[in-house]
Amino acid sequence: MRLLVSDLTHRYDDLTVLDGIDLTLAEGEILAVIGPSGCGKSTLLGIAGGIVAPTAGSIRVEGEVPDGCLNPITFIFQDFALLPWRTVEDNVALVLEHHPLSSAERRERIDSGLRRMGLWEFRKALPKQLSGGMRQRVGIARALAVRPAMLLLDEPLSALDAQTRELLMDDFLELWRREKTTALYVTHNLDEALRLADRVCVLSRRPGRIRELVIIEEPRERRQEPSAQAHLAEVRDRLWHLMKAEAQMADREIARA
Amino acid sequence: MPDSLNPTTIPTASARGQPVRFRGGGFTVKRHPWAALAAFALLIAVWEGASRLGLASPLFLPPPSAVVRALAGMVTDGSLWLNLKASLGRIAVGWVLGTAGGMLVGFAMGIFSTARAIGVPLVSAFFPIPKIALLPLFILWFGIGEPSKFATIGFGVFFPTVIATYSAIDQVPRNLIRMAQSFGLPWRSILRSIVLPGALPGILAGFRITASIALILVVAAEMIGAEYGIGAFVLMAGNLMQTDTLLAGVLVLSLLGLAIGTVLSQLERRLLNWR
Ligand SMILES: Nc1ncnc2c1ncn2[C@@H]1O[C@H](COP(=O)(O)OP(=O)(O)O)[C@@H](O)[C@H]1O
Ligand SMILES: [Mg+2]
Numbered sequence: 001m002r003l004l005v006s007d008l009t010h011r012y013d014d015l016t017v018l019d020g021i022d023l024t025l026a027e028g029e030i031l032a033v034i035g036p037s038g039c040g041k042s043t044l045l046g047i048a049g050g051i052v053a054p055t056a057g058s059i060r061v062e063g064e065v066p067d068g069c070l071n072p073i074t075f076i077f078q079d080f081a082l083l084p085w086r087t088v089e090d091n092v093a094l095v096l097e098h099h100p101l102s103s104a105e106r107r108e109r110i111d112s113g114l115r116r117m118g119l120w121e122f123r124k125a126l127p128k129q130l131s132g133g134m135r136q137r138v139g140i141a142r143a144l145a146v147r148p149a150m151l152l153l154d155e156p157l158s159a160l161d162a163q164t165r166e167l168l169m170d171d172f173l174e175l176w177r178r179e180k181t182t183a184l185y186v187t188h189n190l191d192e193a194l195r196l197a198d199r200v201c202v203l204s205r206r207p208g209r210i211r212e213l214v215i216i217e218e219p220r221e222r223r224q225e226p227s228a229q230a231h232l233a234e235v236r237d238r239l240w241h242l243m244k245a246e247a248q249m250a251d252r253e254i255a256r257a
Numbered sequence: 258m259p260d261s262l263n264p265t266t267i268p269t270a271s272a273r274g275q276p277v278r279f280r281g282g283g284f285t286v287k288r289h290p291w292a293a294l295a296a297f298a299l300l301i302a303v304w305e306g307a308s309r310l311g312l313a314s315p316l317f318l319p320p321p322s323a324v325v326r327a328l329a330g331m332v333t334d335g336s337l338w339l340n341l342k343a344s345l346g347r348i349a350v351g352w353v354l355g356t357a358g359g360m361l362v363g364f365a366m367g368i369f370s371t372a373r374a375i376g377v378p379l380v381s382a383f384f385p386i387p388k389i390a391l392l393p394l395f396i397l398w399f400g401i402g403e404p405s406k407f408a409t410i411g412f413g414v415f416f417p418t419v420i421a422t423y424s425a426i427d428q429v430p431r432n433l434i435r436m437a438q439s440f441g442l443p444w445r446s447i448l449r450s451i452v453l454p455g456a457l458p459g460i461l462a463g464f465r466i467t468a469s470i471a472l473i474l475v476v477a478a479e480m481i482g483a484e485y486g487i488g489a490f491v492l493m494a495g496n497l498m499q500t501d502t503l504l505a506g507v508l509v510l511s512l513l514g515l516a517i518g519t520v521l522s523q524l525e526r527r528l529l530n531w532r
Pocket of ligand 2: 041042043154
């Protein structure tokens with residue numbers, strides 16, 4: 001599925017957070033969005049996912065939805081957004097409850113996601129019993145259960161420690177190796193963007209405008225190899241300079257909200 | 258490598274330097290399981306002793322042994338059960354009515370902005386009225402019998418329940434609701450699967466408050482006009498100067514409050530084990 005954003009502007013009351021965003025997300029592409037905090041990244045994702053109504057501009061999707069897809073545009077959240085009173089498997093089951101599925105298919109969707117995320121032994125556990133990494137894996141299993149056509153990830157690893165983040169990045173790589181799910185991946189971590197994305201969109205400080213779209217030429221699978229490092233270092237350098245300038249200026253502005 | 262880091266030259270721990278003084282004590286809660294029991298025993302012993310030594314008039318402050326004897330008498334002559342049954346029935350009916358109504362209104366106010374806009378000023382206006390002041394009005398409306406007592410208790414329970422319920426709904430994390438919406442869950446499922454369980458801790462905390470309100474109101478209502486009930490029993494004992502029986506009634510009320518609290522704690526442990 002493709003995402004077409006054109007001339008998107010968003011205001012919360014008199015606070016403009018996004019200004020004239022034009023963006024196209026190709027089928028199967030993973031686009032990282034980076035930018036200083038408060039520049040409107042989450043708002044952009046919310047608009048793309050239909051849970052924030054944009055002030056102006058349009059956001060559209062096109063392309064066919066894969067077989068068995070129950071929720072084409074699906075979120076993975078920074079804070080995991082798990083129901084603390086439900087077990088791991090019931091958290092996954094939640095998003096299937098309003099769909100007419102045979103009980104066999106329902107089980108299959110729940111179990112396959114749990115197995116893939118290494119959660120099988122923990123399926124009866126409550127979220128409070130899990131580590132942060134495992135909680136986010138529940139979030140991923142829940143997203144996979146609806147067979148999404150597009151994933152919207154809002155800083156999915158920001159609440160995790162560095163080692164866990166590495167492990168989950170591997171999980172994401174594996175996921176995108178198997179399913180070519182289009183994804184909009186918001187982060188403020190350059191490593192994540194460089195490991196996972198095809199392109200990186202750098203937003204300015206608020207009101208968020210697109211400062212630059214940087215293409216990472218090396219294919220994702222080869223980015224660990226020595227031959228890729230020169231190019232990645234160059235991209236990192238470029239992104240870092242863009243981000244640093246924006247972050248410094250954002251830092252000097254008076255905080256709002 | 259600097260000489261001090263060479264493993265062969267590191268001196269053994271006690272060889273030189275000064276010990277680091279521990280300064281992290283206090284400001285933690287330690288468990289003293291026997292302290293409360295001992296304090297209780299001491300209080301009762303002092304009270305009993307004072308009575309025996311004639312330091313307190315048994316008419317105004319009968320010793321604990323006399324109170325226990327009076328309580329035993331209540332058990333054997335059946336008056337305990339008779340009065341307890343009357344009070345429990347009134348609490349149950351009044352509390353259930355007030356809670357059901359309060360939760361209904363509280364949910365409406367928690368979910369619909371219009372209901373909130375109308376409800377908050379009304380609740381703020383009615384909540385501070387000491388509900389026992391309305392008993393005479395309810396007696397005029399419903400007669401001296403049971404319904405006026407139900408109404409007093411129900412009314413007293415209703416407003417705190419409304420407030421507890423809609424505040425509890427405000428406490429339901431909005432990110433969970435947005436998550437459910439982003440997966441396309443219908444409104445009713447969001448209410449059932451997210452808002453209701455998410456509001457449960459706040460609602461149960463409200464039960465604790467309304468249970469004690471019901472207990473206060475049942476005693477007050479029974480003192481104003483009832484044949485049976487712990488409140489009526491205590492009042493009558495006072496009128497007859499039977500202080501030991503009076504205190505036995507008070508003891509029953511205290512035990513009743515304790516029992517209700519225990520039941521609610523069990524309920525919370527069962528329903529909120531996910532916290
Ligand atoms: N619901 C809201 N109402 C008012 N202001 C908001 C709301 N959500 C976010 N904002 C403000 O909009 C700005 C952008 O927020 P957000 O999109 O969350 O930024 P980011 O994810 O890039 O950190 C921030 O200044 C934030 O305080
Ligand atoms: Mg954000």
